[in-house]
Amino acid sequence: MNSLYLLIAIFIPTVCGLLTLRLKFADDHALHVYIEGVALVTSVLVWVLLFCVPGDPVILYEFEDRFTLQIGLDHLGKLYAGLVSVMWPVVLLYAFSYMEHDRRQRSFFAFYIMTYGAALGACFSSNMLTLFFFFEMLSFSTIPLVAHHQDHESMHAARIYAAYLFGCATLGLAAVIVVTLYGKTGHFIYGGDLAGVQVPQWIQVIYLFGFFGLGVKAAVFPFHKWLPEASVAPAPVTALLHAVAVVNTGVFAVIRLTYFVIGPDFLRGSWVQAVCILTASFTLVYAAIIALRERHIKRRLAYSTVSNLSYMLFGVMLLSPAGLVAGTAHLVFHSITKMTLFLCIGSFMHHTHKEYLSDVNGAGKHMPWTFVFYTISALSLLGVPLLCGFVSKWRLLTAGAEEGSVPALIGLASLILSAFLCAIYGLSVSARAFFPVNEVDRFAGQGRIDEGGWRMLGPLCFFTALEVWFGLFPGPLLQFIGTIVQGM
Amino acid sequence: MTTFLSEQLFIGGLHFTADGFRIVYGLIAVWMWALTTLFSFEYFRHERAHLKRYWFFTAATFIATEGVMFSADLMTSFVFFEILSLTSFVWVIHEETPEAVRAAKTYFFIAVIGGLILFMGLALMANTAGTLYYSELHEAIANSGQPKTVFAAGICILFGFGAKAGMFPLHIWLPKSHPVAPSPASALLSGILTKVGIFGILMTALPGFLGDGTFGLIVLLLGTITMALGALIALFSVNLKRTLACSSMSQIGFILVGIGTAVLVSALSGSGEESGALASEAMELAHSGLVLHMVNHSLIKLTLFMAAGVFVMRLHMINLNDIRGFGRGKPLLMIPFLLGALGISGVPCFNGYISKTLLHEGLVLAREAFAEGGAVSTASLLHGIEWIFLISGGCTFAYMLKLFICIFIEKHPQKQAEYDAATPCMNRLSAETLLTSSLLMPLLGLPAISGRLAALMTGDDVFHHFHAFAFANLKGGMMSLLIGMLVYLVIIRRFLIVQGRYVNRWPAKLDLEDLIYRPLLLKVLPKAGGALARFVDGLPGYARIIMPAAHFISRFMALLPDGIMIFSRRTFLHERKRQSEEIAPGQLRTIREREKQAAIPVVINFSFAIMMMCLGILIIFGVILLLSL
Numbered sequence A: 001m002n003s004l005y006l007l008i009a010i011f012i013p014t015v016c017g018l019l020t021l022r023l024k025f026a027d028d029h030a031l032h033v034y035i036e037g038v039a040l041v042t043s044v045l046v047w048v049l050l051f052c053v054p055g056d057p058v059i060l061y062e063f064e065d066r067f068t069l070q071i072g073l074d075h076l077g078k079l080y081a082g083l084v085s086v087m088w089p090v091v092l093l094y095a096f097s098y099m100e101h102d103r104r105q106r107s108f109f110a111f112y113i114m115t116y117g118a119a120l121g122a123c124f125s126s127n128m129l130t131l132f133f134f135f136e137m138l139s140f141s142t143i144p145l146v147a148h149h150q151d152h153e154s155m156h157a158a159r160i161y162a163a164y165l166f167g168c169a170t171l172g173l174a175a176v177i178v179v180t181l182y183g184k185t186g187h188f189i190y191g192g193d194l195a196g197v198q199v200p201q202w203i204q205v206i207y208l209f210g211f212f213g214l215g216v217k218a219a220v221f222p223f224h225k226w227l228p229e230a231s232v233a234p235a236p237v238t239a240l241l242h243a244v245a246v247v248n249t250g251v252f253a254v255i256r257l258t259y260f261v262i263g264p265d266f267l268r269g270s271w272v273q274a275v276c277i278l279t280a281s282f283t284l285v286y287a288a289i290i291a292l293r294e295r296h297i298k299r300r301l302a303y304s305t306v307s308n309l310s311y312m313l314f315g316v317m318l319l320s321p322a323g324l325v326a327g328t329a330h331l332v333f334h335s336i337t338k339m340t341l342f343l344c345i346g347s348f349m350h351h352t353h354k355e356y357l358s359d360v361n362g363a364g365k366h367m368p369w370t371f372v373f374y375t376i377s378a379l380s381l382l383g384v385p386l387l388c389g390f391v392s393k394w395r396l397l398t399a400g401a402e403e404g405s406v407p408a409l410i411g412l413a414s415l416i417l418s419a420f421l422c423a424i425y426g427l428s429v430s431a432r433a434f435f436p437v438n439e440v441d442r443f444a445g446q447g448r449i450d451e452g453g454w455r456m457l458g459p460l461c462f463f464t465a466l467e468v469w470f471g472l473f474p475g476p477l478l479q480f481i482g483t484i485v486q487g488m
Numbered sequence B: 001m002t003t004f005l006s007e008q009l010f011i012g013g014l015h016f017t018a019d020g021f022r023i024v025y026g027l028i029a030v031w032m033w034a035l036t037t038l039f040s041f042e043y044f045r046h047e048r049a050h051l052k053r054y055w056f057f058t059a060a061t062f063i064a065t066e067g068v069m070f071s072a073d074l075m076t077s078f079v080f081f082e083i084l085s086l087t088s089f090v091w092v093i094h095e096e097t098p099e100a101v102r103a104a105k106t107y108f109f110i111a112v113i114g115g116l117i118l119f120m121g122l123a124l125m126a127n128t129a130g131t132l133y134y135s136e137l138h139e140a141i142a143n144s145g146q147p148k149t150v151f152a153a154g155i156c157i158l159f160g161f162g163a164k165a166g167m168f169p170l171h172i173w174l175p176k177s178h179p180v181a182p183s184p185a186s187a188l189l190s191g192i193l194t195k196v197g198i199f200g201i202l203m204t205a206l207p208g209f210l211g212d213g214t215f216g217l218i219v220l221l222l223g224t225i226t227m228a229l230g231a232l233i234a235l236f237s238v239n240l241k242r243t244l245a246c247s248s249m250s251q252i253g254f255i256l257v258g259i260g261t262a263v264l265v266s267a268l269s270g271s272g273e274e275s276g277a278l279a280s281e282a283m284e285l286a287h288s289g290l291v292l293h294m295v296n297h298s299l300i301k302l303t304l305f306m307a308a309g310v311f312v313m314r315l316h317m318i319n320l321n322d323i324r325g326f327g328r329g330k331p332l333l334m335i336p337f338l339l340g341a342l343g344i345s346g347v348p349c350f351n352g353y354i355s356k357t358l359l360h361e362g363l364v365l366a367r368e369a370f371a372e373g374g375a376v377s378t379a380s381l382l383h384g385i386e387w388i389f390l391i392s393g394g395c396t397f398a399y400m401l402k403l404f405i406c407i408f409i410e411k412h413p414q415k416q417a418e419y420d421a422a423t424p425c426m427n428r429l430s431a432e433t434l435l436t437s438s439l440l441m442p443l444l445g446l447p448a449i450s451g452r453l454a455a456l457m458t459g460d461d462v463f464h465h466f467h468a469f470a471f472a473n474l475k476g477g478m479m480s481l482l483i484g485m486l487v488y489l490v491i492i493r494r495f496l497i498v499q500g501r502y503v504n505r506w507p508a509k510l511d512l513e514d515l516i517y518r519p520l521l522l523k524v525l526p527k528a529g530g531a532l533a534r535f536v537d538g539l540p541g542y543a544r545i546i547m548p549a550a551h552f553i554s555r556f557m558a559l560l561p562d563g564i565m566i567f568s569r570r571t572f573l574h575e576r577k578r579q580s581e582e583i584a585p586g587q588l589r590t591i592r593e594r595e596k597q598a599a600i601p602v603v604i605n606f607s608f609a610i611m612m613m614c615l616g617i618l619i620i621f622g623v624i625l626l627l628s629l
Helices: A005-019 A028-052 A075-098 A105-124 A129-146 A152-167 A169-182 A203-215 A226-232 A235-262 A269-294 A297-317 A322-353 A366-383 A388-403 A406-434 A451-472 A475-485 B020-041 B052-067 B074-093 B099-127 B134-142 B147-165 B174-180 B183-208 B213-236 B240-264 B273-315 B332-344 B350-373 B376-410 B416-421 B428-438 B440-444 B447-458 B471-495 B514-538 B542-570 B588-595 B598-627
Strands: A057-061 A066-072 B002-004 B013-016
Touching: A005 A028, A005 A066, A005 A105, A005 A451, A028 A105, A028 B332, A066 A129, A066 B134, A075 A105, A075 A235, A075 A322, A075 A451, A075 A475, A105 A129, A105 A235, A129 A152, A129 A169, A129 A235, A129 A366, A129 B213, A152 A226, A152 B213, A152 B598, A169 B350, A169 B598, A203 A235, A203 A269, A203 B471, A226 A297, A235 A297, A235 A322, A235 A366, A235 B273, A235 B447, A269 A297, A269 A406, A297 A388, A297 A406, A297 B350, A322 A366, A322 A406, A322 A451, A322 A475, A322 B213, A366 A388, A366 A406, A366 B002, A366 B588, A388 A406, A388 B376, A451 B134, A451 B147, A475 B542, B002 B273, B013 B074, B013 B213, B020 B273, B020 B428, B020 B447, B052 B074, B052 B183, B074 B099, B074 B147, B074 B183, B099 B147, B099 B514, B134 B183, B147 B183, B147 B213, B174 B240, B183 B213, B183 B240, B183 B273, B213 B350, B213 B376, B213 B471, B273 B350, B273 B428, B273 B447, B332 B350, B332 B428, B332 B440, B350 B440, B350 B447, B376 B471, B416 B471, B428 B440, B428 B471, B440 B447
Parallel strands: none
Antiparallel strands: A057 A066, B002 B013
16 A cells, blocks of 8 residues: 555544534534544544555655655554544543533534644654644644633633744754755654764754754743643643643654654764753653642643653653663553543543642542542552553663663652652542542532543543553553664 | 463563462461451441441452562562552551541652652662562672662662661651551551561562672661661550550561671671681571561561550550550450560560570671671671660560550559440450460460471571570570560659659650651752742743743834834825824724734734744754855
8 A cells, every 4th residue: 555545544634624614513413423433534544554554655745855745654653643543532522521511612623633633644744844744733723722712811821832832843943954954865764864974063953952842842841831831721632632642742753853863873972862861850850849839730730741741751862772662652651641630630620610639629439430540540650560650660760770871860860759749749639539638528418420421431441441451461562662663 | 480461561470489488478468367357347347437448458458468478579579569558558548537647648658759769779670680580689689790780779679668667767657657547457567568578678688689798787777776766666655556566666677687687697608617607507597587577576466456456446545544454354355465465575485585586696696707707896786786686675575564564454543443344345256366366476486386487488497406495595585574674664664654644755856757757858848849940930931031022023013014104104205294093103903903802912923933933944044054155
């Protein structure tokens, strides 16, 4: 099969999303069926493609000699596309239930499904320019979702969001252009497109531009503030986009730039590596501290995401195969875990209209399933064995210990510190829910609060089951990630 | 060795094995869970609220404990260790009183910190030694080629497991959480969960770090501090369960001293003829002594905590001043308590005597070995530790005597008649359970049985040349008891009983948790971290600089055409100034602004962002051009 078929997978959600803005639907139910249908068709198509498409990149359009739009599929892309395509249809089910009483569901779901196309585009792109294109498209299609409530707060958040994602991405563009100019083949190769090419030393600075510019989406330290701001968006957006799709695309782009374009050998042992590792180490502790101080649960989780994204960047910047495997594994496992956490908290906020930590007191008795799933996910985030979070943390620690340089050891220490903080900020919510402080039960006398039926609990249960499954049997997945390192 | 869930599981699967030590400890765990469960029926008979939760987590903890006890590698131990840490948390918080919540928080903090340190240690160990199997650890550590990193890994593992064992300085949770848990759970917490920590240290240190004198010295010193500190707090405590908990800490110290002695002295075993022989004998004695002391302590604390449960059950009080005299005329309560107290105090003919004597002999021989080998400073250090050992043993006797006299001999000033009438103090099942558990004390006090047990657990039989009732050994035990008697008469009777009431003279401020840990973790760290975070937060963020700049530049850009138009009208177009229709700069924009106020800021940022993008491209191309010229 030709790689051009990949375009279909990108186009279906994008075009159908655009059409949704114009189509007339009899009622919300029809809209839901249509959207879920689009998502399912796309996901099935993606899975078919994952098994059939050969990896050769195809040039779609050529601006200039080297400046081309190319798509193709390699194992890293397959991994990310597989992850994304499982999540979208499942979270949509939750979203239908969550957005039930919203008046502007049509525009919401239109953009929601368009982001799917953009995320798939990022997975399938096979050079930096294409990746950057979809990277920006993802930002564009997310802004209406952040601003969905259209009140002062969400407009402000949307402004911040735009300013960060577009403004800082300029840095990334600089790197994209330079590496394209120097590239040998013009598409991604494991080990670096620039490897073996005589490049001037200032490419290191350009790499740093790229790291921070593309790392904006991964909320790396000076550019992290948009992520907590964006938590005003509805829970399905925060869960799927701001814990998985958008932020992981940032890490994904950094991986592409580091391992597939510049090449780890060029950077290993340089001051640039030290700067990146130290920035990631700082971010992961700093964000964990802020998360601890934050009383608004969703913002707390958002800061936790900031912290965990830096775990991935730390792994990636170790510039060793073990580090890449660890970072990528954490990308997958953190996605599952953090999404479950956000969905649980979203469920709680949706049904009780409360959003602060003190409001959780005693909620565990009234929404038992939601908080059981929350607790399991929080344990996974902390890295308790037999849950998936442990696997990637173990990999990160061993990869860091193997590297053994001073920045790596500082990173290890901050990893442990941040895991300790994570135990407190993550589990204190569960502790309050099940063992209310001073016996103050905020929901006394209310009995069981509705937990949203199967459409809300189903996805939670599904993702929690995934956490346990990958905690017990991560072997096949890790083996697959291992093939990325072998250059497939 | 059996591998379970192999390959598929993260690092090659869970590995289990069974040897003498593991089987004995697995059986002890079964025994303890069985007896506490029988005892729980009466203990919880009025409790309805959280019973399901309690049983669920008790069962889960049991499985996890067996998992650790039969694990063949550090990773398997770690997996079950973490599960056990989290499930036993529910025991501590079970009552949900403010003290329980506070203790549970402490417990949780220490469990998490311990778990993470252990995690770190495992990662380092896996990397440097290349294996996590207990059986291969010794060789792998010796051949690792990175002695410093391996040592760091060992220390991490020591502290990680030590946190659960109640080793100084991570002991703070122990005296707080054991008293607040329900009594059957306290028995398990104290009797077996602390041993899980010891298990990890023992398995790592004794085959793994043999020959590493520094490691042994660290364990020995920490063990000594734990032993002495626990005995000292127990002496002062006026709360029955707290005294028992502190006693647990002290006994853990005895066990750690055994491990430390064995590892420390093993550094000598290759040296001179005489000292080498002494050293290997000292090692064997210490090893046998410490495993026996583990077993004894588990069994004794089972009995004592269940006995304490009777007071909680009947009186809902455990302060010595409230419960004094309750035991008078209740032989079914007194006999098990007495047997337990005699066992733990190390009175000859009871189990504690044998294990403590073995540990003491191990210390003495180790000192002699070092003296023989010419290491005078180590020998004198060991001499000091030996005295601390004897004094701590004496303190054990003293505080058990204090408990016994208070409960079973003295009379309560007001309520004695009421207490005398309260018979039977427990139902038949509980009484039988209690009695059964206590009968093992004199049984294990027979050297023949203890010897067999030690041989089974360690693999070498020390009892063919060790005679428990030899004069030298009896002398040490008696000296310890004498010290205990003196401590009781001089310190407890004179200073700790004021006007007939037991008082705790331990300065309340002298609490490591309140003095250091809580301020450090809850005040200093958040303050420092918070200050840092606030400072970083307060730095003008990217958005805070860019937003006004964007606003300013785009407004300027928008007003520029208006301005040019008006300027040109006024100047070279020579248009006459009409007052009423004058268009002020920016008016065109303000009209639109009113219409779509909400959307404007976003648009401004878009335009600005795109402009910046263009600027960026320009700059980059400029740079490239300059550099390539």
